[in-house]
Amino acid sequence: MTDDHSTDPGRNGAAPVVLVRSVQVAFGGLLALRGIDLDAAQGERLAILGPNGAGKTTLFNVIAGDITPTGGSVAIKGVDCTRLPSRRRPRLGVARTYQKARTFEGLTVADNIYLALAGHRRRHRVPWRTAADRALRAEAEGVAESVWLGDHIETDAGELAHGQKRQLELGMAIATEPDVLMLDEPASGLSRGEREHLVDLLEALPEKVTVLLIEHDMEVAFRIADRVVVMADGETVTAGTPEAVRSDPRVHEIYLGSEAETS
C-alpha cells in the first residue's frame, strides 16, 4: 500500500477507471449532489465517508446507473456512460451491493451465485442444462468458498445470518468479475466478529479490482482504504490518505467528533 497518491487523481498516471466530473443531482428543489468530482484508479480502494444525507448513496446510484444525473458526466474505463441504463453497466465491469443486503431469499447460496455467473456470461437464456452448466455450477461453488460460504452452499439465502448474507452479496458481486466493485455500507448491522471477517474478505480481493466503499464504521473504512473522500451536503469536503483525513480538523467538525479523538 502506498500513501503518496493521496490527493492527485489517477494513480500511476493511468486514466482513472472511474471518472466523475461535476455531477449534480436534484430531487425536486433539493440538490443532493452539488457538482461532485471523483476519480478512482485501477486497484484503488476508495472509502467515501460522510454524515447521513451527504449524498454518498446518491453518488453510488449515479455511478451504477440507477439515477441519471441532472448535470455532469460519469465515465467508466474511459467510456462515457452518464446515460447508460443500469442493466448495461455490468458489462462495463461495474458491480454493486446495496445498503440493505439484497439476495434472492428463496434460492440457495449456490443458486444465487450461479445466477450472477450466468447473467454475467450471458448464458441465462439457454433454459436446459449443458456441460458448461456443470462447469458454471462448480465455479459458483468455488466463489461461495472464496467468500467463506463453502459450508452453506445448499442453504437458502433467506436462512443465512445477516453477516453471511453480506458475504453472499459480495460473492455475487465478485462472480461478475468486476473492475469496479461498489459496496454500500457492507459492515452495517454486523457484529464485531462478522466485521473482522468482512475486512479480511475485502483485503483478500484481487488487487486489480477498484473498490468504492461507503462505510460508517471508521475502523473498517480506514483499514481497507488507500484513500478517503469525505462528503457533506452533496459536496466533497476533503480527500486524502486515511491518516491525513483522520487529522483534518474540518472532518472532526462535521463527522468524526469524539470518535476520532479517542482513536
Added chain:
Amino acid sequence: MTATRRRLPALVTAAVAAAAVAWVLFLAADTPAGTALDNPGTFMVTALDAVTFAGLLFVAASGFTLIFGLMRTVNMAHGSLFLLAAYVAIGVQQAMLGKTRNIEPSEVSLVDWLVPMLVGATVAALAGMVIQQVFLQWNEGQELRQALITLAITVVLADQMLREFGGLAQRMVWPGSVTHFIEIFGQRYATTRLFMLGVAVVIGVLLWLWLNKTRLGLVVRAGVDDRQMVRGLGINIRVVFAVVFFAGAFLAGVGGVLGASFSGAAPGTDGSWLLNSLVVVIIGGLGSIKGAAAGSLLYGTVVAFSPAYLPTQYSYYAIILTFGLLALVLAVRPYGLYGRPA
C-alpha cells in the same frame, strides 16, 4: 394476556377445524351424507370429489399465481383465457369428429381429446402473450393500471366470445378410454374425475421440474424475490416475463379444457373461474405454487364437503363456508398460507 390475544385467530382456527372433523365423523347424522362412521362410502366419495376438484382448481390457479408472483400483475383476464381455450378446444374436437352434437365418449379417442386440449391451451397462451406484450409490458410496476386493463379485456373478450360461440352451454367430451365407473365402498365413481386429477398431478410435476431444475426456472424464482436485482445481474427479464405470461396463460387454457370436459363452458364460466382462481391464491398466498396446491386442496375440500355435510335444510348455504374459510385463513396468515409481503 396479549400472547393469548395474538394467538386467538390460530386457536379459533384449530377449534373450528376440530369441530368440523368431529361433525363429519360423529355428528352429521341429519345431513344428506350422514356421519362418516355410519356411511364411510359417502365420505370416501366426498373426499375423492374434493381432491379431484382441487386438481382442476390447481391447474387453473397455478398460472394465475405464476404470473402474479413474477410480475405482480393481477391478470383479471385469466378467466377469459380459461373460457377461450375451452371454446377453441370444443370447436377443434367437434371438427375432428365431424359432428357437433350427441358425441358419445366411446367415439372419442385419447388423441381426440389431447389435440384439442393442446390447441386450445396454445391459443390461450398466445392470446395471453399478446395481452402482455401489447398492453401490460409498458405498464410494468403499475399494478392497479394493469388490473384495470386486464379487467377491460375481460369485458371485451366476454362479448366477443358470446358473439362467436353463442350463449348455450357447450361441453368437451372426455375420451372413452377414461370414461368408466369404479366401485368405491359400494359407490359408483367416475374415472374421468381421477383422470382430471392425474392431468393436474402431471402438470404440477412439470411445473416443479421447470421451476426447480432448469436455468430459466431459476431466473423466474429469482425474479419472484427481486426483479430489479435480476436486471442488475445483466439478465433481460422482459424475455422472461413474456415466457412466464405464455406459460401462465397456457395453464389457464389447460384448466379451461379440463373444466369444459368436467362441467361445460358457457358465458359466465370466465367470471366464476377468475373468482375460483382468486380464492385459491388468496388462501394459498399470491405468487406461490406450493400455496396454489394447498389452497386448491382446502378450497376443494370445503366445496365438496359443505353441501354433503350441512344439515339438509341448510344445504343452500354451502357457498358461505367458502368465505368462512377465507376469513379464517386470512385471520391467521394475512398473506395466505405461503404468501410473503410484496
